[in-house]
Each structure stands twice: as C-alpha cells, then as structure tokens.
Amino acid sequence: MNKVLLILDGLQVPGYLMDAAANIGKMANCHIHAIFLNKAPIDPEYNYFFPNDLILVDNPLRGENIAAENSEIISATIQTFKDVSDLAGLSYTIDERNDYSLDELLELTAFSDLLLADAKSNFYEYLLSDLLTDSHCPVLLTKQTLEAPGKLVLAYDGSVSSIYAMRMFTYLFPQWKDVPLQVVYVSDHDITTLPEEKQVLPWLSLHYSTVETKVITGNRVQELANIVNADTSPKVVIMGAYGRKALSRLFHKSLSKAVIDTSNAAAFITHV
Numbered sequence: 001m002n003k004v005l006l007i008l009d010g011l012q013v014p015g016y017l018m019d020a021a022a023n024i025g026k027m028a029n030c031h032i033h034a035i036f037l038n039k040a041p042i043d044p045e046y047n048y049f050f051p052n053d054l055i056l057v058d059n060p061l062r063g064e065n066i067a068a069e070n071s072e073i074i075s076a077t078i079q080t081f082k083d084v085s086d087l088a089g090l091s092y093t094i095d096e097r098n099d100y101s102l103d104e105l106l107e108l109t110a111f112s113d114l115l116l117a118d119a120k121s122n123f124y125e126y127l128l129s130d131l132l133t134d135s136h137c138p139v140l141l142t143k144q145t146l147e148a149p150g151k152l153v154l155a156y157d158g159s160v161s162s163i164y165a166m167r168m169f170t171y172l173f174p175q176w177k178d179v180p181l182q183v184v185y186v187s188d189h190d191i192t193t194l195p196e197e198k199q200v201l202p203w204l205s206l207h208y209s210t211v212e213t214k215v216i217t218g219n220r221v222q223e224l225a226n227i228v229n230a231d232t233s234p235k236v237v238i239m240g241a242y243g244r245k246a247l248s249r250l251f252h253k254s255l256s257k258a259v260i261d262t263s264n265a266a267a268f269i270t271h272v
Contacts, residue, residue: 001028001172005112005137007105008081009121010036010074010098017118018081019145020266022088024116027175031091033112034081035105036074038098074098102130110136114172119143119260119267132256138168138270140236141256146266150233152181152208153265155224158195165240165270170207176236180210184227186220225258228265235265 006021013036025032078094085092100108109115115131119141132139140146152169156162170177181204185194194200194213204211216223228235237259259267 001030001113003031003033003112005108005115006032006034007115007117008034008036009118010038010077011070013077014118016143016145018084020142021116022084022090023145023147025090025092026088031093032085033093033095035095035100036078036098037100038070038074105131106134106136112137115139117141132269138172138268140266140268141260142266143264144234144266149176149179149236151235152176152179153228153235153237154181154183155237155239156183156185156194158185159240161240161271163200165238165268168270169238169268177207178209180212181208183211183213184224185215186223187217190217191215221258225262228259228263236268237265238268240270
C-alpha cells in the first residue's frame with residue numbers, strides 16, 4: 001500500500017481517526033492524502049424561525065462570520081493533524097480544497113489504494129454509503145485507532161466478492177498476518193462446512209497464522225453483529241460487494257450498517 005486517501009469532516013475530527021491514519025501510515029510506510037471537508041455556510045437568518053427578531057438584538061451571526069469561525073476551526077484541526085503526522089514521521093499531503101463534490105472524491109479514489117474515514121460521519125451533501133457504493137478502492141471505516149486489532153472477522157458468504165475483499169485486505173495489510181482471523185458464514189439453512197472450504201481454508205492459511213471458522217444458521221445481519229459484539233477486543237470486519245446490483249446494495253448496506261452502528265469494530269469494504 002502506497003497511498004491512503006483520508007477524508008475528514010474538517011469541523012469535527014475525532015482523535016481516533018487521526019491516530020488511525022498515523023498508525024496505518026507508519027505501519028505501511030505509505031503516503032496520506034488528507035482532505036478536510038467543510039460545509040459552505042448558510043446565512044442563519046434563513047434557518048431562524050423569527051428572522052425579524054434578529055433586528056432587535058445585535059445578532060453577530062452572518063454567513064461570513066460562520067465561514068471565518070469554520071476556517072479557524074479547520075486551521076486548528078489541520079495543525080493538530082500536522083503535529084500528529086510529524087510526530088509519527090509520516091509522508092502526507094494536506095489538500096488545499098475543502099469543497100469536493102461526491103464525483104470528485106470518487107475520482108480521487110481511483111488513484112488511491114485505500115479510503116480511510118470516520119465510521120460515524122456523513123459529509124453534508126452525500127453519505128458514507130455513497131462513497132461505499134461507488135468507491136474505486138477499498139474503504140476502511142473506523143471508530144478506533146487501529147493500532148493493534150485483536151481479531152479479524154471475514155464476513156464470508158461464499159461469493160467471489162467476499163474472497164476478493166479478503167484478498168485486497170491481505171495485500172494492503174500484510175503486517176496483520178499474525179492477528180487471529182475468524183471466517184464467519186451464516187446460512188438460512190443447516191450446514192456444517194464453509195462453501196468451497198477445501199479451497200478457502202488452505203489459501204487463508206498461507207496468509208494468516210491463525211484461522212478459525214464459524215458456521216451458523218440464522219439471520220446474517222443479526223448473527224454477524226452478535227459475533228462482533230461477543231467480546232470487547234478491537235476488531236476489523238472484512239466484507240465485499242457493497243454496491244453494483246440493487247439486491248447486493250440492500251443486503252450489504254444493512255450488513256455494514258449493523259457492524260458500524262452496533263459495535264466499535266472497523267469495517268473494511270470493497271467490491272469487485
């Protein structure tokens with residue numbers, strides 16, 4: 001991995017996201033391209049229920065004042081990012097723009113190895129789900145510093161896309177080969193083995209020192225959430241095929257949402 005595209009809400013950047021970028025950049029010795037997005041200010045008078053009342057008070061709220069405050073916050077946030085990155089000895093670029101459209105961000109993903117973002121954020125004009133659906137590179141959403149995952153969880157559904165996601169994760173994070181990997185397959189009928197188990201397990205064993213499987217019957221979304229929340233160790237959940245076909249989008253949207261909303265696990269998502 002040589003380049004990570006880091007997308008941040010310039011006004012609300014959690015410390016764990018900066019630490020995650022620093023930890024990945026240092027571990028992989030890769031370049032970080034950081035974009036601090038900023039919502040264009042809207043004149044508060046247009047959002048206030050009683051705009052005439054603003055005349056009776058010396059109301060200082062104006063679009064230009066909000067823009068100035070936002071600029072100060074973003075400048076302070078960027079300085080914090082510089083401090084964290086310099087301390088970690090990272091190679092990084094801070095983008096001069098903060099008004100990228102969704103299409104422009106998606107174009108940047110075509111020239112990145114990984115998109116890293118906060119699992120809790122949405123970016124005003126578009127949602128994280130928009131980036132997940134159409135990103136041209138794998139996406140890693142996190143609520144943790146990613147310093148040392150305690151477990152990797154592959155949400156395996158028997159498809160080529162889930163194997164592709166695992167392959168991409170393996171290529172991008174070879175440093176985590178000694179982190180225990182759990183392959184989870186949830187079926188709506190009783191089975192005892194993984195699909196293509198004779199192919200999957202030997203292949204995974206070449207990349208990871210510890211591989212265990214869990215085959216269970218039930219609702220895929222609920223069962224995966226239960227497994228991820230079974231203990232408090234930091235985890236990365238790996239899943240594929242978020243977008244492209246409508247049915248695939250619906251299922252994988254609910255799957256990733258369950259992981260993100262109900263746990264502190266990071267979610268690694270990509271599609272063929």
